[in-house]
Amino acid sequence: xxxxxxxxxxxxxKEAMKRMKSxxxxxxxxxxxxxxxxxxxxxxxxxxxxxxxxxxxxxxxIKETDDFYKKVKFILDTEGEVSDxxxxxxxxxxxxxxxxxxxxxxxxxxxxxxxxxxxRYKREExxxxxxxx
Numbered sequence: 001x002x003x004x005x006x007x008x009x010x011x012x013x014k015e016a017m018k019r020m021k022s023x024x025x026x027x028x029x030x031x032x033x034x035x036x037x038x039x040x041x042x043x044x045x046x047x048x049x050x051x052x053x054x055x056x057x058x059x060x061x062i063k064e065t066d067d068f069y070k071k072v073k074f075i076l077d078t079e080g081e082v083s084d085x086x087x088x089x090x091x092x093x094x095x096x097x098x099x100x101x102x103x104x105x106x107x108x109x110x111x112x113x114x115x116x117x118x119x120r121y122k123r124e125e126x127x128x129x130x131x132x133x
Contacts, residue, residue: 032049032050035049035127036049036050049127052123052124052126052127068089068113068117069117069120069121071089072085072089072114072117072118072121073117073121075088076118076121081118085114086107086110086111086114089110089113089114090106090107090110094106
């Protein structure tokens with residue numbers, strides 16, 4: 001277990017060095033600065049822009065392959081907000097294998113994840129529209 005943590009740390013350190021050498025942080029700062037100025041001229045709170053880019057940046061650094069978010073995004077893009085979203089997001093095989101208490105917890109967890117994904121989706125939509133103008 002300790003050996004795999006060491007490898008993960010080394011890998012993350014190498015990725016961080018790559019970002020530094022490639023100018024990732026300079027580009028990031030410039031992009032945030034430009035978008036903050038644009039938001040300010042549009043009357044949008046600049047702290048919201050910075051918060052959005054921090055979140056967006058952390059996702060790109062982690063290289064998150066968030067299948068759950070992709071599934072939520074696909075549904076929202078194609079059908080919008082639907083009333084049976086939780087039912088669509090539940091893994092039925094897994095759900096059927098749980099007892100009553102664990103099913104309740106699982107549904108609440110899916111609900112929380114959906115709420116977080118919806119919030120992220122709306123933020124991304126808002127700023128994507130702003131950046132296109």
